[in-house]
Amino acid sequence: MTIIRVSQISEYVDQEVTIQGWVYNRTHKGKLVFLLVRDGSGFVQCVAFKGDLDEELFEQIAHIPQESSIRVIGSIRADGRAPGMPGGYELGIKHLEIIQAAGEDYPMALKEHGVDFALEHRHLWMRMPSQWAILRVRATVTRAIREWLDNNGFVQMDTPILTPAACEGTTTLFETPYFDEGMAYLAQSGQLYNEANIFAFGRVYCFGPTFRAEKSKTRRHLTEFWMVEPEAAFTDLDGLMEIEEQFITHIVQCVLRDCPNELKTLERDTTRLEQVCGPFPRISYDEAADLLKQMRDETEDPEQKELLAFEWGMDFGAPHETALTNRFDKPVFVYGYPTQVKAFYMEPWPGRPEVCKSVDLLAPEGYGEICGGSERISDPDLLLERLHQHNLPEEAFAWYLDLRRYGSVPHSGFGMGVERCVSWLCGIDHIRETIPFPRTIKRVYP
RNA sequence: UCCUCGUUAGCUCAAUUGGCAGAGCGAGCGGCUGUUAACCGCUAGGUUCCUGGUUCGAGUCCAGGACGAGGAGCCA
Numbered sequence: 001m002t003i004i005r006v007s008q009i010s011e012y013v014d015q016e017v018t019i020q021g022w023v024y025n026r027t028h029k030g031k032l033v034f035l036l037v038r039d040g041s042g043f044v045q046c047v048a049f050k051g052d053l054d055e056e057l058f059e060q061i062a063h064i065p066q067e068s069s070i071r072v073i074g075s076i077r078a079d080g081r082a083p084g085m086p087g088g089y090e091l092g093i094k095h096l097e098i099i100q101a102a103g104e105d106y107p108m109a110l111k112e113h114g115v116d117f118a119l120e121h122r123h124l125w126m127r128m129p130s131q132w133a134i135l136r137v138r139a140t141v142t143r144a145i146r147e148w149l150d151n152n153g154f155v156q157m158d159t160p161i162l163t164p165a166a167c168e169g170t171t172t173l174f175e176t177p178y179f180d181e182g183m184a185y186l187a188q189s190g191q192l193y194n195e196a197n198i199f200a201f202g203r204v205y206c207f208g209p210t211f212r213a214e215k216s217k218t219r220r221h222l223t224e225f226w227m228v229e230p231e232a233a234f235t236d237l238d239g240l241m242e243i244e245e246q247f248i249t250h251i252v253q254c255v256l257r258d259c260p261n262e263l264k265t266l267e268r269d270t271t272r273l274e275q276v277c278g279p280f281p282r283i284s285y286d287e288a289a290d291l292l293k294q295m296r297d298e299t300e301d302p303e304q305k306e307l308l309a310f311e312w313g314m315d316f317g318a319p320h321e322t323a324l325t326n327r328f329d330k331p332v333f334v335y336g337y338p339t340q341v342k343a344f345y346m347e348p349w350p351g352r353p354e355v356c357k358s359v360d361l362l363a364p365e366g367y368g369e370i371c372g373g374s375e376r377i378s379d380p381d382l383l384l385e386r387l388h389q390h391n392l393p394e395e396a397f398a399w400y401l402d403l404r405r406y407g408s409v410p411h412s413g414f415g416m417g418v419e420r421c422v423s424w425l426c427g428i429d430h431i432r433e434t435i436p437f438p439r440t441i442k443r444v445y446p
Numbered sequence: 447u448c449c450u451c452g453u454u455a456g457c458u459c460a461a462u463u464g465g466c467a468g469a470g471c472g473a474g475c476g477g478c479u480g481u482u483a484a485c486c487g488c489u490a491g492g493u494u495c496c497u498g499g500u501u502c503g504a505g506u507c508c509a510g511g512a513c514g515a516g517g518a519g520c521c522a
Contacts, residue, residue: 417522
């Protein structure tokens with residue numbers, strides 16, 4: 001008997017097959033029982049008719065607990081009434097074997113749940129269609145990331161997770177004892193190592209978990225999140241933006257192409273996503289500041305006026321990013337931030353030392369920053385000066401300074417937060433649903 | 447760290463001025479041949495977050511605490 005996966009069901013119409021999975025839902029109507037069975041690849045309705053089965057089996061099916069694991073045999077038929085994913089096909093049950101009857105106290109009702117309850121039961125919550133869809137989009141995003149980078153000359157170089165000190169000297173890090181060497185810190189970025197790697201490989205990327213111990217409690221923050229960081233030699237800020245827009249375009253198009261069912265499950269309006277292809281609008285920080293002033297002057301709402309309060313030199317807050325991105329249909333680049341709000345290694349703007357060659361990419365529909373990057377300082381003397389200005393220990397950065405002494409070149413790179421990207425593509429409002437087991441300031445379970 | 451809010455059945459929530467602890471969903475049993483969050487009937491299910499106080503009487507008022515959420519700052 002052919003064992004098939006639900007995602008392939010349309011190829012087996014009128015054939016007798018076996019499906020292995022779990023009972024997601026059960027409803028019955030006298031002599032009919034409908035089981036909604038999921039197998040990881042999709043959801044399919046299986047129908048038991050009393051007249052077709054011996055009485056003991058029918059009774060067993062009629063009382064099978066939710067989430068029981070089963071093996072079901074029957075023939076596939078097309079039927080527009082059948083729910084499921086992809087839907088429109090159902091299996092007429094000829095035989096069913098219960099692998100394990102689930103306990104009758106399964107806690108996840110097929111309704112909405114509060115945040116705390118859902119997160120406490122993350123190990124079960126992920127079985128539900130919305131979470132199944134989001135996490136499959138995530139898998140598509142990570143595949144698209146590797147695909148584009150691998151196809152465009154970027155070599156994957158894994159950077160260390162245990163690191164000797166702060167990468168940028170600002171954010172709070174998780175620390176752990178490290179033998180006789182004092183404390184080691186969980187990586188908050190692989191960028192500095194990437195900068196070493198480009199001198200050997202030209203274009204590289206690292207892709208892995210990243211850790212920030214900041215007590216951020218917002219819908220945009222996790223303490224453990226995944227970041228991809230490409231870095232390219234012989235690339236200036238304009239070149240970096242070209243890379244970013246091709247990269248993002250590829251990711252969006254892969255998701256639209258490969259995840260239509262998932263996006264439909266999430267009721268994502270894809271018309272906005274379909275407009276996402278490069279080139280993206282580019283505005284300077286100065287222009288963004290003017291735009292914000294203009295928007296603040298135009299609004300009548302005093303609350304909005306206060307939220308949009310802004311002075312040159314500030315970094316953008318979430319309300320500023322939302323207001324800015326609402327003016328555009330595509331992701332928008334904001335480049336040339338004030339040097340004082342950015343990291344020490346960013347190349348100054350020619351003739352304007354108060355501004356640096358940095359660029360953030362803001363996603364539309366209010367999702368805000370998904371990529372942050374810059375052209376890096378390539379002059380060894382300037383880099384040393386910046387280290388001193390930021391009170392960073394020169395010895396710890398000796399290897400990093402070496403990179404500017406032996407064949408320094410203009411180079412640039414950026415980081416993209418996977419969870420923020422997936423949130424945007426899925427149209428959900430909190431990034432904790434975009435990673436299988438989210439780590440937040442208040443949660444390390446399960 | 448700061449500001450705001452919340453905690454009542456397995457889940458989502460209601461409970462009027464301080465006056466008998468409720469509903470829907472979920473679970474169990476029964477009914478129905480096309481359900482889409484089916485529907486109908488019955489049953490079970492409670493330390494109202496904790497501690498103390500006021501009161502004849504507290505889910506409700508007061509004080510303290512615990513836990514959680516949203517936002518700010520910081521960032522991806």
